[in-house]
Amino acid sequence: MRGNRKGGVVFDDLDASLAALLADAAALPEVRAADVSFAVPDKDFTPGQPTLDLFLHEVQENRALRDVTPILRPMPADGWQSEQPPLRVDCTYLVTAWSPKTGALRAAEEHRLLGRALLWLGRFPVLPDQYAQGTLRTPPQPYPLATSVAQTREGQSMGEFWTALGIAPRPAFSLTVTIAMQPFPETETFPALSAVQLRTGLIDEPELYGRVLDAQLDGVVGAAVTLVEANHTVASDGSGEFRFGAVPFGSYTLAVTSAGHPDTSRRIDYEYAAQAHDVILTGP
Incomplete structure (x- = not known):
C-alpha cells in the first residue's frame, strides 16, 4: 500500500519548486535577484525590495485529463500492482511584480521585472524535473508537470478580484501548473501470468x-x-x-x-x- 499525498504538502512543494525555477542561475538577472513571495497581494502587502509575488488563487481539477483506467505497475518480486489513477489538478497563480520605489520609477521597475519573469517562465512548457521539490520529487510525479502562462479563461474578469483585495488593479499574468494528486492510497496486487x-x-x-x-x-x-x-x-x-x-x-x-x-x-x-x-x- 502506498502512502497518500497530503494536499497542503503538495502545494507547499509546488511553491518551493517554482521558487527554485526563478532562482536558477540561467534566469534573467532581474528575475534571479528578485525576492519571491507567495503571499496574498492585498493592501497590506508592501515588500521592501523588488519582489515577484505568485499568489495561488485557484485550484481546479482538469476534467479533460481525467482517466478512469487503473494504473498497473510490475512488482519487484513477482506479479502486478494496480492503483486508481490520480487526479490531475490545475494550480493557477497570479504573478505580479512589486517595487519599493515610487511614481514612475516604481512602475518602470515593476513592468520590467514582470516582463522578464514572463519571458523566463514562458520557456518551460513543463516544469523540469531538477526543480521539483519534496513530494513532487519523491516519489516522482507520474506525469510531466505541464505549465501554461498568460492564459485567461473566456469570460473571466479580474475586476472583482482586485476589488476583493482592496487595491487598484495591477499588471499581472497567470501561471498554471498541472500536478497529480492521489486521493486513493489503496492498491491491489495480482500474481504474474504463468x-x-x-x-x-x-x-x-x-x-x-x-x-x-x-x-x-x-x-x-x-x-x-x-x-x-x-x-x-x-x-x-x-x-x-x-x-x-x-x-x-x-x-x-x-x-x-x-x-x-x-x-x-x-x-x-x-x-x-x-x-x-x-x-x-x-x-x-
Whole structure:
C-alpha cells in the first residue's frame, strides 16, 4: 500500500519548486535577484525590495485529463500492482511584480521585472524535473508537470478580484501548473501470468464447459460436477475440465463435490457468448 499525498504538502512543494525555477542561475538577472513571495497581494502587502509575488488563487481539477483506467505497475518480486489513477489538478497563480520605489520609477521597475519573469517562465512548457521539490520529487510525479502562462479563461474578469483585495488593479499574468494528486492510497496486487489456456468450441455446436479449480487455481481432477436443473453429472478430467453437450441456453446451477473440499455451487447464465464457466473450490 502506498502512502497518500497530503494536499497542503503538495502545494507547499509546488511553491518551493517554482521558487527554485526563478532562482536558477540561467534566469534573467532581474528575475534571479528578485525576492519571491507567495503571499496574498492585498493592501497590506508592501515588500521592501523588488519582489515577484505568485499568489495561488485557484485550484481546479482538469476534467479533460481525467482517466478512469487503473494504473498497473510490475512488482519487484513477482506479479502486478494496480492503483486508481490520480487526479490531475490545475494550480493557477497570479504573478505580479512589486517595487519599493515610487511614481514612475516604481512602475518602470515593476513592468520590467514582470516582463522578464514572463519571458523566463514562458520557456518551460513543463516544469523540469531538477526543480521539483519534496513530494513532487519523491516519489516522482507520474506525469510531466505541464505549465501554461498568460492564459485567461473566456469570460473571466479580474475586476472583482482586485476589488476583493482592496487595491487598484495591477499588471499581472497567470501561471498554471498541472500536478497529480492521489486521493486513493489503496492498491491491489495480482500474481504474474504463468500460463495461457486457449479454449475452443464450434460455433454451430455450443457446449457448457469450464474447469474445476482449487484455491491456487490448479485444476482439480475427478470432481463430480452436476448440472442441477438437467440432473446430469460428469467428472472433471486431468486438467479439471468438464463439459455438458446439447444443453439449451439458460440459467443453471453448477454443483461440485470433490474429496478434501467443501461442496460448492454457483449460479450461471449459459449463453452463446458465455459458454465457459469455472468453479473455484475453497479449503481443504
